[in-house]
Amino acid sequence: MQIESIQIKNYRLFRDTKLERIPKLCVLVGANGTGKSTLFDVFSFLKDSLSMNVGKAISKRGGYKELSSRGHSTEPIEITMQFRLEITGKERLVTYLLRISLGTNGKPIIEREVLRYKRGSYGAPFHFLDFSNGKGYAITNEEDFSKPDEALNKEYSELDAPDILAVKGLGQFEKFKAASAFRLMIENWHISDFHVTEARPSQEEGYAEHLSSRGENLPLVANYIFENHSKIFKRIIKSMKKRVPGVSVVEPKQTEDGRLVLRFQDGSFKDPFIARHVSDGTIKMFAYLILLNDPNPYPMLAVEEPENQLYPELLPELAEEFRDYATRGGQVFISSHSPDFLNALLLSEIYCLRKENGFTKITKASDSETLTSLNNEGDLPGYLWKQGLFEGLN
CATH class of the missing domain: 3.40.50.300 (P-loop containing nucleotide triphosphate hydrolases)
Known part of the structure; x- marks a missing residue:
């Protein structure tokens, strides 16, 4: 398993932040208060949501208004993660989408939860799990990639509550292969x-x-x-x-x-x-x-x-x-x-976090021509960081 990209919207300092082309070793640098701990809390939030439920995971963090980005407490929190995962003997680039909002009763609900990946080299990703407000479906015969869409078995179900992750319940069953693999992956994060x-x-x-x-x-x-x-x-x-x-x-x-x-x-x-x-x-x-x-x-x-x-x-x-x-x-x-x-x-292993207009922006150090040029000339990343040359990267 390797996470390749993460996009986070309306989660504390991450108003709309994305890490792309993430290597196996990913190191975050930035001044205090730029959001390094927030990214780690996103990982903990997903793990807490799986072991408890979304409502309790949000309550643990002070409630929805505390967790959402400042001034945007009525908007959804959204986490999108792309990762490589072996499913039915093949490595797939899987996308997981989790969108959380406040229900009419003021309590958090899972507005949308999707697991999708391409069945072949071409075409749009297929939704192997798709739930909204506690109701949805998951595919039970994911191994039948060669069959047409209508031949794939959709099993519809309703969760006990709209703040329970579908991958939590369905991931217990081997027949839901994507959900099962994703659940196991999160459970084993450290x-x-x-x-x-x-x-x-x-x-x-x-x-x-x-x-x-x-x-x-x-x-x-x-x-x-x-x-x-x-x-x-x-x-x-x-x-x-x-x-x-x-x-x-x-x-x-x-x-x-x-x-x-x-x-x-x-x-x-x-x-x-x-x-x-x-x-x-x-x-x-x-x-x-x-x-x-x-x-x-x-x-x-x-x-x-x-x-x-x-x-x-x-x-x-x-x-x-x-x-x-x-x-x-x-x-x-x-x-x-x-x-x-x-x-x-390596410069390609380092990501720099900084604030812009009160929210976090993340830049990959190797995308900077200046840093790359200096590094190629023999300047080590730590010295470049110490000199303040990571600041202001675009």
Whole structure:
């Protein structure tokens, strides 16, 4: 799965904003308040809408008037996403449209929800799912691409409420292939909200295969990989030794009272010491390596400002780890202010956010002839960003 474009209308700072030609590693830069966190919240909003419903996801964000763009609270919120997804053994460029508005009772409703993609090389995209106000249809025999439109089976249904996503209900059934694949994709997004303080404490004995968004289960996940994927754990330790000079051993250790602790061995000390005595940067780097070496990588990973608490010298190394993750198949979105992190990137991987007339505009750095020319002459992206040359891109 790879998201290729996102268009967002009437969602906070995104009055009408579009990201196009999105690479596997996508890094957002911009001044504070330009909307980097807003894009990540769009991902979280879609995931919340799937796990709860649209009404609760909007309520969680303060209500419709708070979520809609300033001065446009009576207009629909619209999210359109294009992504490549394997359906019935073939990779398809799929478009998902979600339009939300206020109903006559003042509560949010899903005005329109569509999943569409082309059945062949030519012609308009076919709607394999199309719902309005809780009613609509989905195709049950998507694999029959060669058949005429009238031969495709449309199953009509009505949802329990007009603020429930059709992909939530129908996506549970394999016969609705596009809806099922899209639901699975969103369910497996990982939007990181990592907190070093929560990753430090030891935990009661337990079980966890994947790092949580806040990282509080780090010892459990480290223990799972240590016991079940020894080659991956050795690779993580090898990366730690390479990325964090002085660290020679990292191991999960069970105490006599059943708690799990992480122990680190520094070459300067004879005995290993537990995580609460290790620097924030060491813990955070280890957590990122656990996340980026997950045996079952997430289809999409979103991380805000990974440079926090890390030494500047580690940031190019971390950028390399993120790119490796993206190369193996998981798309990565990152926001950053760090010139050191940006220096390790390609210009085509960077998008610049800025405000125009109070709303966000997003520009791909490689579309700028000036930046491209300077980069080709040897100026690194981080230095160009630090000099303010990303500002005012058209």
